[in-house]
Amino acid sequence: MSIEYLKNHVEKPEKKAAEGLVKKVAQAAFDKKDAPAEAPAEKKPEKTVDEIAQEVIRGLWGSGAERKTRLTEAGYDYDAVQKRVNELFK
Numbered sequence: 552m553s554i555e556y557l558k559n560h561v562e563k564p565e566k567k568a569a570e571g572l573v574k575k576v577a578q579a580a581f582d583k584k585d586a587p588a589e590a591p592a593e594k595k596p597e598k599t600v601d602e603i604a605q606e607v608i609r610g611l612w613g614s615g616a617e618r619k620t621r622l623t624e625a626g627y628d629y630d631a632v633q634k635r636v637n638e639l640f641k
Contacts, residue, residue, distance in 0.1 A: 596626045604635040
């Protein structure tokens, strides 16, 4: 709703209140746009390294770069998981 619309279609007391509301909404949108972005919340792993290592061995996490990306995006420590996989194959 624009201020011009309000000037032409709203009685004076309401028009003043509406103009103030429009200004507040516009200022809030401007302030939000310039606010620093919040860091995304870190994903917390739900399974142990041993459980994930077993899933990796079964092929559930893919292989190579795909595995590393998927494990990392899921919040798991790729190096720890890969180390455990290697230990299980000794």
